[in-house]
Amino acid sequence: PATSQIRNFSIIAHIDHGKSTLADQFLLKTGTISARDYRAQLLDGMDLERERGITIQMHPVTIYHERNGVRYELNLIDTPGHVDFSYEVSRSMAACEGAVLLVDASQGVQAQTVANAYLAIENDLKIVPVLNKIDMPAARPDEMIAEMEQAVGIDGLDVLRCSAKTGMGVEDVLDAIVDRIPAPPGNIDAPLKALVFNSHFDSFKGVVVYIRVMDGTIKVGQKIRMMQGAREFTVTDVGQFRPSMVSCGTLSAGQVGYCMANIKNIEDVRIGDTLTDSVNPTDVALAGYKQPKPMVYSGLYPVNNNEFEALREALAKLKLNDSSFTFTPESSEGMGFGFRCGFLGLLHREIIQQRLERDCDLDLVQTAPNVTYELLLTNGETRIINNPQEVPDAGSIQEFREPFVKINFLLPSDNIGDIMSLCADRRGTYVKTEYLSPTRAVLIFEIPLSEVIFDLYDKLKSITRGYGTMDYEFMGYIPGDLVRLDVLVHHKRVDALSIIVHRSQAERRGRKLILKLKDEIDRHMFEVALQAAIGARVIARETIAAIRKNVTAKCYGGDITRKRKLWAKQAAGKKRMKQVGQVEIPQEAFMSVLETD
Ligand code: GDP
Ligand code: MG
Numbered sequence: 001p002a003t004s005q006i007r008n009f010s011i012i013a014h015i016d017h018g019k020s021t022l023a024d025q026f027l028l029k030t031g032t033i034s035a036r037d038y039r040a041q042l043l044d045g046m047d048l049e050r051e052r053g054i055t056i057q058m059h060p061v062t063i064y065h066e067r068n069g070v071r072y073e074l075n076l077i078d079t080p081g082h083v084d085f086s087y088e089v090s091r092s093m094a095a096c097e098g099a100v101l102l103v104d105a106s107q108g109v110q111a112q113t114v115a116n117a118y119l120a121i122e123n124d125l126k127i128v129p130v131l132n133k134i135d136m137p138a139a140r141p142d143e144m145i146a147e148m149e150q151a152v153g154i155d156g157l158d159v160l161r162c163s164a165k166t167g168m169g170v171e172d173v174l175d176a177i178v179d180r181i182p183a184p185p186g187n188i189d190a191p192l193k194a195l196v197f198n199s200h201f202d203s204f205k206g207v208v209v210y211i212r213v214m215d216g217t218i219k220v221g222q223k224i225r226m227m228q229g230a231r232e233f234t235v236t237d238v239g240q241f242r243p244s245m246v247s248c249g250t251l252s253a254g255q256v257g258y259c260m261a262n263i264k265n266i267e268d269v270r271i272g273d274t275l276t277d278s279v280n281p282t283d284v285a286l287a288g289y290k291q292p293k294p295m296v297y298s299g300l301y302p303v304n305n306n307e308f309e310a311l312r313e314a315l316a317k318l319k320l321n322d323s324s325f326t327f328t329p330e331s332s333e334g335m336g337f338g339f340r341c342g343f344l345g346l347l348h349r350e351i352i353q354q355r356l357e358r359d360c361d362l363d364l365v366q367t368a369p370n371v372t373y374e375l376l377l378t379n380g381e382t383r384i385i386n387n388p389q390e391v392p393d394a395g396s397i398q399e400f401r402e403p404f405v406k407i408n409f410l411l412p413s414d415n416i417g418d419i420m421s422l423c424a425d426r427r428g429t430y431v432k433t434e435y436l437s438p439t440r441a442v443l444i445f446e447i448p449l450s451e452v453i454f455d456l457y458d459k460l461k462s463i464t465r466g467y468g469t470m471d472y473e474f475m476g477y478i479p480g481d482l483v484r485l486d487v488l489v490h491h492k493r494v495d496a497l498s499i500i501v502h503r504s505q506a507e508r509r510g511r512k513l514i515l516k517l518k519d520e521i522d523r524h525m526f527e528v529a530l531q532a533a534i535g536a537r538v539i540a541r542e543t544i545a546a547i548r549k550n551v552t553a554k555c556y557g558g559d560i561t562r563k564r565k566l567w568a569k570q571a572a573g574k575k576r577m578k579q580v581g582q583v584e585i586p587q588e589a590f591m592s593v594l595e596t597d
Pocket of ligand 2: 020
């Protein structure tokens with residue numbers, strides 16, 4: 001089709017505001033799928049996402065919508081809805097001219113609504129504001145529209161109202177996409193220039209490259225190359241997502257779809273790269289995007305050391321479809337051989353662990369997560385640290401820098417004071433407060449990322465009784481008074497339990513940490529000493545008394561259910577134990593480093 005009959009857009013929303021449901025309605029209303037073939041959240045690719053009810057990224061889809069007698073081709077390119085994946089949001093936005101900004105009529109504007117709306121504005125996208133779930137009795141459309149005006153500066157009169165559940169108002173949203181979002185620019189006669197916005201590895205077909213054509217045409221048989229790579233490929237298939245892959249032979253300027261070209265190696269395709277004709281190439285590559293850098297690291301160890309190779313294979317397989325995940329072998333005295341893994345954030349980390357356990361049937365122990373640090377050494381060298389064990393002697397460090405983020409909270413106004421003091425406790429710097437209404441506000445802080453990955457999200461949820469939300473973006477590395485805190489169990493340093501902390505918090509954190517450990521580690525036949533230390537200086541100590549008879553002894557006189565509970569706990573604990581010297585340490589102990597209080 002001519003570019004004037006194409007519209008490319010994404011849906012941006014806070015989690016649970018109805019993005020997947022609205023996408024499903026688009027497919028139904030445009031006849032892309034029949035009601036008979038329909039199953040909920042069709043575009044949410046991975047089972048795990050469906051299970052958890054969160055979307056990391058939906059498949060793109062091409063739908064057709066008729067407006068004033070003209071048939072328009074609409075391409076929906078999804079953006080992920082979680083902070084961990086915000087880099088993918090801008091990546092998808094580069095392939096679109098507009099975005100549907102979806103807000104739940106009972107929940108109103110939330111942290112990711114604000115964050116994603118700003119990203120869309122920065123990317124010059126035309127915003128189509130939509131209020132969803134107007135069928136709900138709790139819907140308060142007028143109030144929520146006022147919030148949208150206040151938070152993202154849109155005109156309330158432009159806001160459409162719909163119910164993605166009942167289908168009410170959905171046709172109007174499709175009409176508005178055609179009417180308000182500009183047609184893609186682009187010249188069909190220019191040399192091929194296409195943006196690679198995603199890819200996946202299929203074990204039968206090889207690499208499937210997701211493209212948005214900017215200029216020219218791509219066809220089967222054409223010789224192509226990636227601007228950042230030297231190799232040439234011959235196109236074997238070109239098609240669209242409808243929503244399954246359907247061949248169409250060619251794609252031209254403005255269109256979105258996939259191409260395959262016997263690419264065997266996913267590393268040959270860089271997301272953000274420009275794909276062009278190898279004989280008649282375009283002269284300027286597209287701006288591309290930065291490869292996201294993992295911000296959170298933790299060690300991953302097989303419970304059985306002989307499963308190390310199996311774990312390596314499983315990680316390599318995972319990486320095929322998730323280039324933002326990294327892993328390198330490491331060994332730890334306490335834990336044996338395993339891998340240091342890098343994640344975009346805590347949710348990403350949790351998802352990877354679940355995938356590994358489910359798909360590969362491996363029992364894993366994961367060490368407490370830490371952020372990435374930057375060290376300026378006295379010899380002038382700058383070094384990136386992913387692991388507390390890599391921190392050199394204090395004497396050779398000139399500057400110890402940690403990542404800071406700008407965090408925004410959306411809160412009931414009543415909770416502002418509590419969140420302010422929570423952030424202040426965690427070394428945050430107050431930036432500003434903005435009221436969306438008398439009862440709700442946006443609060444902005446600058447805060448170390450390490451303080452966020454502890455349990456800030458859980459704290460926010462409990463303080464606001466579930467009503468608060470947050471989102472953050474990386475600012476940069478800032479110098480701080482940081483030290484490595486070590487843990488000794490039975491006089492043996494457990495390297496996997498070392499953490500990097502701010503000096504002012506070292507004593508408090510060290511004490512809490514060993515108290516937690518005391519709870520987590522079962523009694524042994526001998527007394528177990530627990531110590532927290534900075535260098536050679538012990539700052540806290542505890543002991544676990546020796547066992548006398550069997551563990552159930554302390555339940556004598558107690559009821560049988562208590563005993564059963566204890567046995568169950570022991571059985572569960574057996575699955576994930578690590579032997580450190582003579583002491584058995586359960587997985588929970590490694591995790592306990594995570595929580596601050
Ligand atoms: P996503 O996280 O943005 O993809 O949200 P989902 O599409 O998964 O929707 C979250 C929940 O809201 C699901 O239980 C949906 O059934 C429900 N939902 C979505 N749209 C509507 C709507 O218009 N009305 C009502 N009542 N529920 C909705
Ligand atoms: Mg969803």
